[in-house]
Amino acid sequence: MLPPFEIVARRRPIALVGTPDAPLLAPYAAIDARLDGGRAELALTHPDGTRLAVALDDGRASLTVGDRVVRSRRHGRVKVAPERLGLTLTGSHLAVLTHETDRWVVRGRVDLREAGGPDTRAAGWAAGLTAAAEGDIADLRAGGFGQLGLRDIRLVSHADGTPYRVGGAVLFTATSAGPGFFDTAHTSVWALTRDDEIEHRADLWFGRPDAPGVYGDHATHLLRDDAHDRWLVTTSTWSDFPADKRERVAGRLRITLAESRDDLTSGQHLLPTRELPLPTPDGVPSVGVWDPHLAFDAATGAWLVGYVSARRFFDFHPVLASGPTLDDLTLRGAATERRATEGTTLVRLGDTWRVLASDGRDNRRAIRARFPIFDTSLREIGALAAPYPINIPWPTVVPPDPDVPGDEWRLVTFNGRPAGGALAGYGTHGDVVIMRSDS
Structure with missing residues (x-):
């Protein structure tokens, strides 16, 4: 058969920033930047006063939600000098990542619902987010979140089950x-x-x-x-x-x-x-x-x-x-x-x-x-x-x-x-x- x-x-196709500079329709955003040494911080700010930030200082990664600072005791210490620092907002989760030895590593994560954060899923809320950065960084990229992996693959199809093709490619x-x-x-x-x-x-x-x-x-x-x-x-x-x-x-x-x-x-x-x-x-x-x-x-x-x-x-x-x-x-x-x-x-x-x-x-x-x-x-x-x-x-x-x-x-x-x-x-x-x- x-x-x-x-x-x-x-x-x-791993990418923190999947759609650079794209308007945000949903609370799925990312920032990543090259590190040039010293302390670095990346942040998402909102007109409602929300500030979601991640930082790397003296080899230790942290997250900040409003006035609350969160650090992972087990995963927050970086033993190899990273090349890049990343922030991701995925639904209600804020994460800090470092790029080291050719891979992204999550160094801390917090559920904003448990940390006194905003209702990130509120209609239109994500559109107000603005990226910001401080410290010794360069090559800043910001936009919609991309992916760490892909699963649940389905062909895009016509109703009769045949693949939907564009320019010789099939879509999924x-x-x-x-x-x-x-x-x-x-x-x-x-x-x-x-x-x-x-x-x-x-x-x-x-x-x-x-x-x-x-x-x-x-x-x-x-x-x-x-x-x-x-x-x-x-x-x-x-x-x-x-x-x-x-x-x-x-x-x-x-x-x-x-x-x-x-x-x-x-x-x-x-x-x-x-x-x-x-x-x-x-x-x-x-x-x-x-x-x-x-x-x-x-x-x-x-x-x-x-x-x-x-x-x-x-x-x-x-x-x-x-x-x-x-x-x-x-x-x-x-x-x-x-x-x-x-x-x-x-x-x-x-x-x-x-x-x-x-x-x-x-x-x-x-x-x-x-x-x-x-x-x-x-x-x-x-x-x-x-x-x-x-x-x-x-x-x-x-x-x-x-x-x-x-x-x-x-x-x-x-x-x-x-x-x-x-x-x-x-x-x-x-x-x-x-x-x-x-x-």
């Missing part, structure tokens, strides 16, 4: 990892060129239907609905999902839907959303849903929606629903025998729809560390022949370009390799892993 694959490239959405857990990340849009290079194109931010403010929700699918001259965006509400297990509440993690006639494949966009109602299997608890993927089957006039449902955090399985509209969906299938399978992905092979997913290593041995292939009742009918990186990589397959003779199938996924040092932790994964057909 699909060819075997082998890894041909890995990409890791990704989760741009921040310097911490899931609540420091956001959604970005990228191009994958024919020679397997990746280029940043856009960032997407979201409103919530039931809460004020601006969110960096992620694990997103961007779909071009040509029949209605619009973009559809489905995303998962990870932006305020807590790292502390005691704070996780059933029903908080869900999937939202946005519509827009703007070109969402370039620039910065803030999108209002509504909840996408999704069925889950009868008799099976569901504390949350995530990883949406859409397609429209013209032959039947039905929308197909793939996603994940969790019995508890984290015990999860793939689900498929269908219906005449996105507001009238019924359950089509669920692989409830899984307990660590996500990345539910619809792919059309000829005239037949198949569902791909990713079996994480916490499944039982027979269905562990592999990419299963299901029919639309979610009955397994095979598996991809492809290397399986660490973490739970999604099986994003790219069919050959019909305008390029001899073009190959590709598989674009990610791994769990962290960045940013020990304080940044798990949420900073991963590398973009690119595979090609080896046949």
Whole structure:
């Protein structure tokens, strides 16, 4: 059904400042500067009197929120003279980073909600931020936050499932990892060129239907609905999902839907959303849903929606629903025998729809560390022949370009390799892993 694959490239576009001098639609900002010795300080200031600053003085990194100074006893001491100093604001988290021996290291981080800081998610608040610097620095860069890693890779697609191509490149959405857990990340849009290079194109931010403010929700699918001259965006509400297990509440993690006639494949966009109602299997608890993927089957006039449902955090399985509209969906299938399978992905092979997913290593041995292939009742009918990186990589397959003779199938996924040092932790994964057909 699909060819075997082998890894041909890995990409890791780490950048604190992803969009220099860009207007800020969301509280995702960064400053970095070259150090010329001595004390250095970087700050974000706001007309409301807010001042968020990071500093490096005598080899010790610190953060300042108003009059409060915060230092990490374990991670704040810099043992190797750094080349650059960085500040990041990602949602409600302020971090100080140093660039040393060719990598960024998080030296301190504070949650502004716990430090008496402002409501960074308030609508329009981020637009008032201004970058400032003091001390022995040069080559200052400021703008929107970029990423420490990319994960949750999905092709941007037409409604029929075919890739959305621009100038020979295919586009994909990704989760741009921040310097911490899931609540420091956001959604970005990228191009994958024919020679397997990746280029940043856009960032997407979201409103919530039931809460004020601006969110960096992620694990997103961007779909071009040509029949209605619009973009559809489905995303998962990870932006305020807590790292502390005691704070996780059933029903908080869900999937939202946005519509827009703007070109969402370039620039910065803030999108209002509504909840996408999704069925889950009868008799099976569901504390949350995530990883949406859409397609429209013209032959039947039905929308197909793939996603994940969790019995508890984290015990999860793939689900498929269908219906005449996105507001009238019924359950089509669920692989409830899984307990660590996500990345539910619809792919059309000829005239037949198949569902791909990713079996994480916490499944039982027979269905562990592999990419299963299901029919639309979610009955397994095979598996991809492809290397399986660490973490739970999604099986994003790219069919050959019909305008390029001899073009190959590709598989674009990610791994769990962290960045940013020990304080940044798990949420900073991963590398973009690119595979090609080896046949």
